[in-house]
Amino acid sequence: MSQPSEQSRKTRILDAAERAFADLGFEGASLRQIVQAARVNLATVYYYFGSKEGLMAAVFERRFGPLRDEHWEALQKLDKEAQGYPLPMEKILETMLRPALRLATAAAPQGRTVMRLIGRIASDPDPRIQELFRGQFREVRQAYLERIHRSAPELPEADILWRFEFIWGAFAFVLCNPAKLERITGGMCNPADMNTLLAQMVACFAAGFRAPAVSRTGPASRCGKRRPNARDRV
Amino acid sequence: MSQPSEQSRKTRILDAAERAFADLGFEGASLRQIVQAARVNLATVYYYFGSKEGLMAAVFERRFGPLRDEHWEALQKLDKEAQGYPLPMEKILETMLRPALRLATAAAPQGRTVMRLIGRIASDPDPRIQELFRGQFREVRQAYLERIHRSAPELPEADILWRFEFIWGAFAFVLCNPAKLERITGGMCNPADMNTLLAQMVACFAAGFRAPAVSRTGPASRCGKRRPNARDRV
DNA sequence: GTCTATAGAACGATAGAC
């Protein structure tokens, strides 16, 4: 029991940490600033979460647990609709990108923060954070890759992987600093306008997956595994 | 004059700083670690560069000055070839992406580091770094946007800007952690294989620019400027 | 469970001798 309890201390810490990590990255955010915003003592963080890394893990789990569930439900629904036939690429991409954007509206008023968090963390330098983040979505990622492969069977696996990474790179980049993006495009691109962002990404990358193969050999190719060397010229 | 001078102290500091910033980001890298790697004293950094931010600015200028020159040369050559006609989208994208990749081989043995630096810095949380980086390429960026617009005149400006940002997001993401990308794709995607990376990006995003418009109105549209609100549903 | 107090280390930056 305590006095300042519009919410539990734990929740307040998670909210403040989420915002700090989203704005400043894992390294840039400090626990002192977080506990000040959460109106709790520094020691409280260690009591509940053990360490800064533990706090980050809890921030992840709170948001990304439900997000994973939503992905699985959406995938199940998608497969049911398909009845064994390959899915339209647009449908797959929309299903893949929508949950993260939905979360941003569902988790109000912290929603926009969650978007930035995803963007920021996807390109965080710290390997501990990389692994923490990746562990949350490893299976989901594989599921989408399989659907894409089934819908573009002629595309070599290497090509699919490259373009798949391009999607997440673009997504993270756009999400991690919406204000900057809006500024440098003179207000023409606003990531907070999530319907437009979704439509633009689906249109761009569905077309991208339909582009001709780049790898020289077929789907069973190993050409992606070629070891590049210092004599490669660009 | 001094003893350990396989290179000048200034160069050694720049090399070490470049590597540290590329690996750990601006905040994550510490001056003490940099001066240790450069085998100089901490005060030397302040003598030459004034501050940590000044050091980062010098790191940028050393690499991105020549990079800008290369962009302008490539653009000039491109326009000459075109003779006033719209350029093929593939040609524009290849011209736009190649200099950064060329730099990676030209600046050996620091080349790979420069690639990671570009990727890391493009999504750095610190607004000072954002501005420092953006200032290096503002005009170059505008030049490529104009060429793209001329080659896809039917595409609304908002659509062009969205997809343009997707490109840089994908590029930064792939560059900033090549080792991670290679690992999670089971060795099928290796950003150090720069010819393949370039070909994959050109193929994917040239097709992306040819995808139908998403914004409802024409090139003079303002629909991108719509203020989204909290009731937007995804 | 929650607090105060503080350890112990790392940080950016500067002063001043040579």
Add this chain to the structure above:
DNA sequence: GTCTATCGTTCTATAGAC
């Protein structure tokens, strides 16, 4: 130009009272 020494701050983390 280059160094040593150090200031003042901030950080993660912990010990121990209540």
